[in-house]
Amino acid sequence: MNDSNKPRYGQEDASFQAAGGYDGIRQLVDDFYQIMDSLPDATDIRAMHREDLTEARDKLTRFLCGWLGGPRLFLERYGQISIPSFHARWPIGEPERDAWLGCMxxxxxxxxxxxxxxxYLLRQLRVPADRVVQAARARREPDTQ
Incomplete structure (x- = not known):
């Protein structure tokens, strides 16, 4: 495959297709939460979730579909989302980010x-994960002006 025929992840729906569409993303999310449930390093981030992960699985699957260039299923069902604002209710720092990225x-x-x-996907997932940490840090730091 020459460079002109290589998928260009991040353009149109190339990433969504590379992930196997909705079914592939759903499998990723199922595996992610199974790992989170069993990994000792993920105890703190697992505790941030409800016992029943049904809604969390649905939300993450739908979010990732749109984020990867596929249908905007999260928006259709739940509306707009700001990742840092949504996660503002939890104390998320580098250890929580690293545990989340490790599970992923x-x-x-x-x-x-x-x-x-x-x-590519893991590198891209680091971007919103870092933004959540930055937003949490900004909320904790006193206003310096």
Whole structure:
């Protein structure tokens, strides 16, 4: 495959397709929450969720579909979302971000996706994860003006 035929992740629905569409993303989310339930390092972030993960699974699946260039299913069902604002109710710092990304890295590794897409996706997921931490830090720091 020459460079002109390579998928251009992040453009149109290339990432959504590389993830296997809705079903592939749903499998990623199912694996993610299974890992979160079983990984000792994820105890704190798991405690931020309800016992029943049905709604969390639905929301994350729908969000990722649109975020990866597919149908905007989250918007259709739940409306607009600001990732940092949504997560503002929890104390999220670097350890929580790293635990979340660690669970996601393991879930991504389980998927039958191209290695380049796996790398791309984890790199892209770090961006909103870092923004959540930055927003939480800004809320904790006193106004310096």
């Amino acid at each position: 890295a393991q879930a991504i590794d389980r998927q039958p996706w191209h290695p380049e897409f796996k790398e």
